[in-house]
Structures are given as C-alpha cells and as structure tokens.
Amino acid sequence: MSIAALTSAEPPKPPASGWSGKHLLGLEDLSREEIHFILDTAESFGEVSSRTRKKVPALQGRIVFNLFFENSTRTRTSFSLAAKRLSADVQDFSASVSSLSKGETFIDTAKNIEAMGADVLVVRHSSPGAPHLLARHVQCGIINAGDGAHEHPTQGLLDLLTIRKAKGRIEGLTVGLVGDISHSRVARSNIWGLTKLGAKVILCGPPTLVPRSLEGLGCEIAYSLDDILPRLDVVNVLRIQSERQQQGLFPSVAEYSRFYGMNQERVSKAPGDLLLLAPGPINRGVELTPEVADGPNSAILEQVKNGLAVRMAVLYLLGGKTDAKPAAD
Amino acid sequence: MRTIQIKGGRIIDPSQGVDEVADLWLGDDRVLGIGEAYAQGTADVVIDARGMIVSPGLIDVHVHLREPGNEEDETIATGAASALAGGVTTVACMPNTIPALDTQGAAEFVVLQAQRARKANVYPVGAVSKGRKGDELAELGQLVAGGAVAFTDDGAPVASASLMRRALLYSKMLDRVIMQHCQVPELTVGGVMNEGAESTRLGLGGMPAAAEDIMVARDIRLAEITGGRLHIQHISTARSVELVREGKKRGIDVTAEACPHHFTLTDERLRTFDSNFKMNPPLRTADDVAAVIEGLKDGTIELLATDHAPHAPEKKMRELDQAPFGIVGLETLIPITVHGLIEPGHLTWVDVIRMLTVAPAKLLGLVDKGTFRPGADADVTIIDTETPWTIDPEKFLSRSRNTPYGGWKVKGRAHVAIVAGEVRHSLGGIVHEAGEAATP
Ligand SMILES: [Zn+2]
Numbered sequence: 001m002s003i004a005a006l007t008s009a010e011p012p013k014p015p016a017s018g019w020s021g022k023h024l025l026g027l028e029d030l031s032r033e034e035i036h037f038i039l040d041t042a043e044s045f046g047e048v049s050s051r052t053r054k055k056v057p058a059l060q061g062r063i064v065f066n067l068f069f070e071n072s073t074r075t076r077t078s079f080s081l082a083a084k085r086l087s088a089d090v091q092d093f094s095a096s097v098s099s100l101s102k103g104e105t106f107i108d109t110a111k112n113i114e115a116m117g118a119d120v121l122v123v124r125h126s127s128p129g130a131p132h133l134l135a136r137h138v139q140c141g142i143i144n145a146g147d148g149a150h151e152h153p154t155q156g157l158l159d160l161l162t163i164r165k166a167k168g169r170i171e172g173l174t175v176g177l178v179g180d181i182s183h184s185r186v187a188r189s190n191i192w193g194l195t196k197l198g199a200k201v202i203l204c205g206p207p208t209l210v211p212r213s214l215e216g217l218g219c220e221i222a223y224s225l226d227d228i229l230p231r232l233d234v235v236n237v238l239r240i241q242s243e244r245q246q247q248g249l250f251p252s253v254a255e256y257s258r259f260y261g262m263n264q265e266r267v268s269k270a271p272g273d274l275l276l277l278a279p280g281p282i283n284r285g286v287e288l289t290p291e292v293a294d295g296p297n298s299a300i301l302e303q304v305k306n307g308l309a310v311r312m313a314v315l316y317l318l319g320g321k322t323d324a325k326p327a328a329d
Numbered sequence: 330m331r332t333i334q335i336k337g338g339r340i341i342d343p344s345q346g347v348d349e350v351a352d353l354w355l356g357d358d359r360v361l362g363i364g365e366a367y368a369q370g371t372a373d374v375v376i377d378a379r380g381m382i383v384s385p386g387l388i389d390v391h392v393h394l395r396e397p398g399n400e401e402d403e404t405i406a407t408g409a410a411s412a413l414a415g416g417v418t419t420v421a422c423m424p425n426t427i428p429a430l431d432t433q434g435a436a437e438f439v440v441l442q443a444q445r446a447r448k449a450n451v452y453p454v455g456a457v458s459k460g461r462k463g464d465e466l467a468e469l470g471q472l473v474a475g476g477a478v479a480f481t482d483d484g485a486p487v488a489s490a491s492l493m494r495r496a497l498l499y500s501k502m503l504d505r506v507i508m509q510h511c512q513v514p515e516l517t518v519g520g521v522m523n524e525g526a527e528s529t530r531l532g533l534g535g536m537p538a539a540a541e542d543i544m545v546a547r548d549i550r551l552a553e554i555t556g557g558r559l560h561i562q563h564i565s566t567a568r569s570v571e572l573v574r575e576g577k578k579r580g581i582d583v584t585a586e587a588c589p590h591h592f593t594l595t596d597e598r599l600r601t602f603d604s605n606f607k608m609n610p611p612l613r614t615a616d617d618v619a620a621v622i623e624g625l626k627d628g629t630i631e632l633l634a635t636d637h638a639p640h641a642p643e644k645k646m647r648e649l650d651q652a653p654f655g656i657v658g659l660e661t662l663i664p665i666t667v668h669g670l671i672e673p674g675h676l677t678w679v680d681v682i683r684m685l686t687v688a689p690a691k692l693l694g695l696v697d698k699g700t701f702r703p704g705a706d707a708d709v710t711i712i713d714t715e716t717p718w719t720i721d722p723e724k725f726l727s728r729s730r731n732t733p734y735g736g737w738k739v740k741g742r743a744h745v746a747i748v749a750g751e752v753r754h755s756l757g758g759i760v761h762e763a764g765e766a767a768t769p
Contacts, residue, residue, distance in 0.1 A: 028530075106648055127648030128532045129602025148650070149532030188532060216526035 023135050023142040024314050026151035027192040035193060039161050042306070042313035048085060049308060059088035059319045065118040066092045067110060068145070069125045074280055075145050075155075078304075079122045082311035088319060091118075106130060107137045114138045120319045123147070141318040149183045154314060155279055156189025158307040160197065162299050163234055165306070166275050171198030174231050176222075178260055179238030179287060180209040180249075186238060186279045191217050202228050205260060208249040225260050229269040236277040237262050237287045253286055262288040267297055275299055330356045332369045333750065338378025338711060342385055343683035344690075344700035353383055355707040358749040362703040374752070377759045378711050381744060384682045385699050386418025386450075386708025388689035390508075391483075391562055391586060391634035392659065394420075394451070396442065398427025403639040403728045405439060408659075409448035411637070411727035413754035415659035416743025418449050418708040419698055420637075421689075424456040425484030431456035431467040436475030448753060449746075450708070452478040452693065457487050457496045457507060466495060473503050478693040481508035483562060486544060488514050493548060497557025506558040506584075506692055509548050511569065512610065516540035521650045523596040523611040531599060533650065536611050538566040545569040549576040549583055560692060561585040563636050565610040567620030574629040584692060585624070586632040589665040590656060592621045594733060604645045604652035605733040608638070622675050625684070632692065633684045635662050639729030657732045660725050663712060665734060667741035678714070707750035711759075713742050 027035065048056055064083040066076050076092065083090045095109060110121060120141045123131045128150035135142045146152040164170050175194050181187045181203045191214075194201050201219045203210050210221055222228045229235075240256055250256050267274060276288070276297040284290050293300060333355040340363055341348050347363060354361035354369060361367040394408035403411075405422070412420050422439060424430035430439065436453040443451035455472030459465050461482045469480060480500060487493045487509060496507050517536040522528050524535025545561055549572060552559035561573060564585045576583045590608060595615050598606040606612060624630040638655025645652050662685075670676040690699030697706045720737045722730040746754035 105643065105646065107646060125648065127650045130648045132602045133646075133648060147532075151532070182529075183532075185532060188530075211529060213524075213526045213529040217530060 022318070023131070024153050024318060025131050025135060025142065025144045027153045027156045027189045027196070028151065030196070032196045035157070035160065035196060038157060038310070038313055038317065039164060041317060042157070042161055042309040045312040045316070046306070046309035048312070049305065055085050055087060057087045058316050059083065059086040062088045062119040062319045063117050064088045064090050064120045064122065064315060064319065065113050066090065066122045067095070067113060067124070068093070069095045069106070069130070070146070072124055072146065075124065078307050079145060079311050079315075082308050083315055085312055086316055086319070088315065107134065110134050110138050114140050120315060143314060143318060146185050148185065149188070150185055151189045152185040153189050154307065154310050155186050156193045157314070158303055158310045159190055159236060159277055159279070160193045161306045161310055162277060162303050163275060166299060166302070167233065170194065173233040174200045174202065175234040175236060176202045176204055176228055176232045177236050177238060178204045178225060178262070180240055180244055181205055181214060181238070182209050182211055183241070183244065184238050190236060191219055195219070202232070204228060206250050206256070209244065225266065226269065229266055230271070232270050232274060234275045234277065235262065235270070237282070238279065239282060240287060257286050261286060262292050264289065264291055264295075267292055267295070277303060279303070330369070331750070332356050332361070332372045333374045333376065333707075333747070334372035335376045335378050335383055335709065335711065338381050338383035340383045340701065341679055341682045342701040343679055344385070344687045345702060347701065348679055353701060353709070355709070355747070355750050358707050360701050360703055360705045360707050363701055367703070371763060373763045375761045375763070376711065376745060377761070380715065382678060382682075382712040382714055384710045384712060385686045385701055385705075386746065386748065387416050387662075387685040387710050388419040388693070388695070388699055389417045389635050389637070389659065389662065389685070390421045390479075390632060390689045390692055391588075392420045392422050392637035393425065393639065393655070394422040395639060396426060397438070401641045401728070402644070405442040405451060406446035406448065407726065407728040408637070408639070409443060409446045409451055411657070411659045411725060412449035413746040413748070414726045414743070415662050416710040416712060416746055417659055417662065418710060418746055418748045419452070419695070420449055420659075421452045421454050421478055421693055423481065423483045424454055425461060429456045429461045430454070430477070431459055431461065431472070433468065433471040433475035436472050436477045440476045449748060452476065454479045454481055454483075454508065456480065457482045458492060461485060463488050463492060466492070466499060469500055469503060469505070473505060477505070478695070479506045479508055479560070481510065481562065483508065483510045486510045486512045486514060490547060490551065494551050494555060497551055497555040497559065501555070501557055504694065506560045508560040508562050509544070510562050511541050511544035511548065512536075513540045513543050516543070520611070521607065522599050523613045525596065525614060527596040527599060531602070533599070536609070538568065538613060538617065541566045541610055542568040542572065545572045549573070549581055552576070552583055553579070553581045557582070559583045563588045563591065563610055563634070564621065564624070564630060565591045565613050565617060567617045570620045570624035570629055574624065574627070577629065584632065585630045586634040587621050587625055587630045588634060588636045588658065589662060589669060590733065592618055592625070593665055593669040598733065602649045603733070604647065604649055605656060605731055607649060607652055607654055608636070608656055609654035622670070625670065626675055631684060631688045633662070633666060633681065634689070635659055639727050640731050641728070642730055645731045655731070657722070657725060657727045657729050660727065661720060661732060661734050663743060664718075664720065664737075664739035664741045667714070668737070668739055671741075707747060709745070709747040710743055711745040713744040713756075715740060716742065718742055
C-alpha cells in the first residue's frame with residue numbers, strides 16, 4: 001500500500017528511508033532519517049487537505065482512540081480530523097476524575113479500551129512517561145499527544161514541518177525557543193527534533209524557567225531575548241502559564257511580558273525573514289502582541305494546517321502497520 | 330543443651346578480628362565459641378559450611394515493614410521472612426506506619442508480632458515526633474520501655490531545627506541515636522527524581538542534591554552543640570559524604586549508612602520511566618555514586634542498610650510521578666553488595682560484614698548481636714559466595730515485588746540463616762540433623 005495509491009494524485013517523492021517504530025513516544029527516540037521520513041509523508045498528506053474530497057481510505061476499519069487525561073480541545077480535534085480523513089473510526093475518551101477516582105488505574109483504562117478493538121491509542125496525560133508505561137502494557141500502537149513536561153512529538157514534528165516548508169531547510173538555522181522551557185513538552189520535542197536535524201537551538205527565558213541543566217541537551221542558554229534576536233532565523237514563542245507565577249517562578253506577568261514578549265519592536269531587531277511560531281493557545285498581549293501574531297512573520301495558522309498533515313502521516317504509518325487485521329481496502 | 334556445629338566454613342567475625350576456616354559451635358540460643366575448644370561431643374545439628382562464609386547474623390538498621398496500616402505491601406511476618414531469605418537475622422523497622430510507631434504500645438505491638446512470626450528479630454525504631462508530624466517530641470522514654478532501639482521520623486525529615494535540637498538533647502539520657510532522613514522539604518516539593526540533566530531531559534520534578542546536603546550540614550552542627558548521637562540515613566550525595574567526613578574529623582558523634590541502590594544505580598535509569606527506579610532519596614549521578622563508594626572505603630560511611638520499602642504492585646504500577654517511592658531491598662542486599670562493592674574490589678568481605686554486623690549492633694546498642702563472642706545470641710548467616718543465580722522478584726518472600734534488580738545475574742546469597750539457635754532459612758542440602766548421614 002503506497003501513499004501514491006492512497007492519494008491518487010501526484011505521487012510523492014519516495015522517502016529516503018522507512019520508519020519501523022510501533023509507537024510514537026517522543027522525538028528523542030527517532031533518528032534524523034526517521035524524522036525526515038515522517039515529514040516527507042506529512043507533506044504528501046498535506047496535499048489531501050487541499051482537495052475537494054478530503055478523505056482517503058487508508059485506515060478504513062481501523063479504530064483510533066483519543067485517550068485524553070488532560071483537556072486539550074485543539075490537539076484532540078486535530079487528531080480526530082486526521083483520523084477521519086484516513087477513514088478510521090475515531091472514539092474520544094476523556095478520562096475525567098470520574099473513572100480514575102473510582103480506583104481504576106490508567107493501565108486498566110487503556111487495557112479496557114484496547115479490548116474494545118482500538119488499533120491506535122492517542123494519549124495525553126499530565127505525567128511524564130505515561131505513554132511509555134502504556135506501551136509496556138498494551139499491544140496497540142501508542143501516540144504520545146503530550147506527557148506532562150516531557151514530550152509532545154507531533155507538535156515538534158509540525159513545528160519542524162512548518163520551518164522546513166518556510167525556509168526550505170532546517171540544517172544550519174538558528175532557532176530560539178522563548179518562555180517556560182522547564183515545564184514545556186513542546187520545548188523538549190523541539191529541542192530533540194531541531195538538534196537532530198542540524199539546527200542550533202537557543203533557549204531564552206528567566207533562569208527560574210530555563211535551568212542551566214538544559215545545556216546538557218545540546219542547547220545554548222540566553223536570558224536576554226533582545227541580545228539573541230539578531231541571530232535568529234526562527235523564534236518559537238511558548239506559552240507562559242499563570243500557575244508558574246503563583247509558584248513564584250517569576251514576579252509578574254507584566255514583568256515577563258516586558259522582557260520576553262514578542263512585539264513589533266523586537267521583530268524589527270531580527271532578520272527580516274524571521275519566522276515566528278507559537279504553539280496555541282496563545283495569550284495575546286503576554287507572549288506576543290496581536291500585531292505580531294497576525295503579522296507577516298507569523299506562521300501560526302500554517303502550524304495548525306501542518307499539524308493535521310503530520311498527524312495524518314503518523315496515524316497512517318502507525319495504524320497501517322497493525323497487521324493483526326487485514327487492511328480493509 | 331541442643332548444639333549446632335557449623336563445620337569448616339570461613340568464619341568472619343570483625344568484632345573479634347576473626348577471619349579463619351574453623352568450626353562454630355552454638356548451644357541452645359547462645360554462641361558457644363569458635364574452634365575445637367568449644368566442641369560438645371556429637372552435635373544435634375551439623376551444618377557443612379565448607380566453601381561458604383559464616384558470619385554473625387546480619388543486621389539491617391533501616392527497613393519498612395508497613396504493619397500496621399499497609400499490610401497489602403508487607404507485614405511484620407512477611408518482612409521478617411524476607412529478611413531471613415536475604416540473610417538478615419535482625420531488622421530495625423521504621424515508624425512510618427499507620428498509625429505511626431510513636432507510643433510504648435505501638436512499639437510493643439511490633440515486638441509481639443515479631444515474636445509470633447518467629448522469623449528474623451525485629452526491633453522497632455520509634456518516631457521522633459508525635460504522629461511524625463514534626464511538632465512535639467514523642468514519648469521517647471516510654472518508647473524505649475516498649476522496645477524501641479532508636480528514633481526517626483523517616484519517610485520524612487524532622488524539618489524543624491529546634492525540634493531536631495531537642496531530640497538530640499533529650500535522647501542523650503536514653504543513650505539512643507536519632508536517625509534522620511536528611512532533606513529540606515521546601516526544596517523537594519513535587520520532586521520525583523534527582524534534579525539535574527536527567528530530570529531536565531525527562532521533564533520530571535527534581536529533588537536537588539543540595540536539599541540533602543543542607544540538612545546534613547544543619548544536623549551535624551546540631552549534633553555538635555548538643556553532644557547528641559546523629560545517624561544519617563541513606564546518604565546519597567557527594568557533598569553529604571564530605572560533610573560527614575568533616576564532622577567525624579571534628580569529633581562529632583555522627584554515623585551514616587548507604588543503601589545498595591545508591592552505590593550501584595544512577596538517575597539515568599529513570600529514562601525508561603520505570604517506577605522501580607523511583608526512590609527517596611533518589612538515584613543520583615555517577616559522581617555521587619563514586620563519592621558514596623569512596624565514603625564506604627575510607628570509613629566515613631560505617632553501615633550498609635537496605636531502606637527496604639515494599640509497595641504492592643498496584644501502587645507501583647502507576648504513572649511515574651504518582652507511584653510511591655522505594656524498593657524491596659532485603660533479598661537483594663548481599664548480591665548487590667557483592668556486585669557493587671566486593672567484585673570491583675572496593676571492599677572485602679570482612680569490610681562488608683563489619684558494616685552489617687558490629688557497626689549496626691553498636692549503632693542500636695545491641696550488645697549480644699553482631700558478634701560470635703561466647704554467650705552472644707546464636708544468630709548466624711551462612712553465605713554462598715560462588716554459585717551464580719538470577720534475581721527473580723516472583724520468588725521474593727516479601728509481599729511486594731518492586732525491585733530494579735529483577736533479572737540480574739548475580740553471585741552471593743544467604744544459604745542458611747539461624748536465629749536464636751534455630752535454622753529458620755535454608756536453601757537446603759547442607760543442614761543435617763543428628764542421625765542423618767552427614768557428609769564427611
Ligand atoms: Zn528515608
């Protein structure tokens with residue numbers, strides 16, 4: 001079953017190498033070749049979304065379960081839509097307090113859902129490593145849709161795809177990640193993906209949110225956004241949670257915004273073709289001003305589109321290989 | 330008198346500077362002595378210990394038995410059986426039960442349950458504070474009357490400096506040691522593992538080494554001004570080891586214990602998100618491991634202890650940040666110590682046995698334990714140092730299975746454990762009752 005046959009339009013370039021993973025748990029586990037392969041596959045799926053009939057039969061008869069232990073309408077919707085475009089059946093399971101508070105464990109819940117025939121579990125959980133735990137206890141494919149502050153691989157991939165499409169390459173670029181790196185799964189997936197593909201990563205924010213130990217992941221650390229802006233090809237502005245201020249990690253949202261908020265003045269300090277990314281949802285006026293969010297450098301809506309393509313690619317690559325059942329088409 | 334002759338083993342008794350191949354004689358529940366001078370005609374039981382080490386029964390000053398309150402994890406009976414399977418004939422159990430061991434009655438309950446179980450000797454360690462809440466001193470004198478051999482709020486530190494100061498002072502009249510789980514609690518809120526490169530990588534909450542260092546420094550100073558006896562539990566950081574070394578040099582009454590996991594594993598193990606690697610204090614870095622080993626080598630750390638912390642599988646099989654801290658330790662104490670300290674040449678068997686016999690007996694004030702002096706308690710551990718075996722958690726006698734060492738191929742195992750002159754654990758084959766054909 002080739003992607004060309006599925007999309008039935010222009011055949012995509014054959015990928016350089018395959019991806020043999022059973023799960024997508026994080027970008028740390030993937031090689032440079034595997035990441036490019038997923039991005040190539042995503043690009044070919046991006047084309048599907050621009051057709052009038054936005055659906056291919058790739059995953060007909062497969063069941064994708066969204067197992068969300070933490071709210072995220074955007075990510076869940078993106079996965080649901082991606083699965084539907086591949087003709088899979090999609091079921092949402094939002095585990096609120098109700099089931100787990102009755103003493104059922106996370107693993108029990110997943111095993112029950114697997115027993116209902118799930119081929120792929122898309123897991124969002126507040127505990128780092130929760131999808132890894134499931135991968136040891138269930139047979140179906142697992143996609144990590146965000147595990148605490150650990151990883152958010154599809155977000156990392158969609159950021160990579162957005163950069164690659166806009167800049168034509170990733171190798172040799174300098175990318176700044178700004179904000180609460182310490183608690184950010186998006187930051188970690190970006191760090192792994194970008195450094196593996198040859199970009200330089202600079203992490204920027206106050207020291208309480210950007211610990212020195214991050215240098216161990218192969219990044220440069222900076223506390224002054226103004227100083228590093230002239231060096232940046234891409235800036236990825238991460239969301240700041242007011243909870244961190246309540247924990248005393250920075251004095252006030254206003255002070256944060258003053259030193260780390262992206263505004264027009266800061267954009268003008270960067271090279272003219274600065275690409276600005278922000279994983280939603282953003283706090284307008286805090287991490288970035290509205291004119292910057294909606295301005296010519298912003299790729300925020302591109303990211304949403306690419307997110308769909310990346311999730312289609314990952315679901316296709318994972319769901320297509322559960323060979324317990326024959327392919328339905 | 331019922332006698333036991335343990336024949337031809339390598340007897341190591343650091344309390345008397347003994348390391349020789351000889352016979353050990355026991356009579357009823359006492360040690361008769363080492364060598365022919367103590368021969369009592371035909372023994373009632375002959376144990377062929379050739380090729381094995383014969384040691385005074387091992388003592389573990391740091392175990393959690395979970396009873397009362399969490400009997401699904403362990404009971405005094407199952408914990409004491411687990412101890413014997415690991416070659417440990419005496420344990421001191423921590424007071425973080427529900428309710429806490431903070432009264433004379435609670436201490437007496439532990440003693441009574443241990444007598445009923447008839448496995449390893451179990452001594453309660455009383456709580457320092459009422460309810461382990463850290464506010465007021467528990468009734469330390471009455472705890473001693475109930476059988477408590479030391480005090481700690483373990484599971485948690487005594488956070489208040491003034492309470493710690495009073496505990497060190499007050500316990501002087503009882504001649505009992507204050508054991509401390511050293512950690513500044515404000516610095517470890519939300520912590521799951523060691524803070525550093527690995528916690529950053531994994532996005533898990535960190536517990537900085539400094540949280541331990543600062544408390545160790547504070548308590549050594551408090552021991553100095555009070556003249557009290559301080560024991561640092563499960564030491565895990567390089568700086569803490571240094572602080573204990575300095576303290577000892579200044580003549581302060583401070584001792585420290587190290588656990589096998591802290592000299593064999595590092596925080597990189599958490600990369601698998603396996604809760605069997607989640608303990609408190611957490612696994613640290615390779616530098617810390619090296620410092621703990623160095624501390625054991627130069628005598629800064631005088632004791633080995635397991636921090637045996639059993640948890641039922643359903644509790645450990647949770648998301649990493651929600652699973653409880655701790656591992657089963659008793660049944661892997663000997664082989665992991667062999668793997669981490671003896672095989673690499675850091676310590677000799679004599680060193681290790683000293684750390685598990687004389688040193689803990691002295692710490693707890695157990696005058697008749699940890700020695701083969703004639704008249705001492707007839708507690709013996711016979712160790713097979715050569716036969717390779719594989720650690721299989723399913724075979725643990727502990728009620729719990731939470732170990733990071735499952736599947737490890739190891740050497741060193743208790744073949745026989747004798748408590749009060751009774752063979753209470755044996756892997757078989759070498760114990761012969763009188764009348765049986767004993768191997769010559
Ligand atoms: Zn402790």
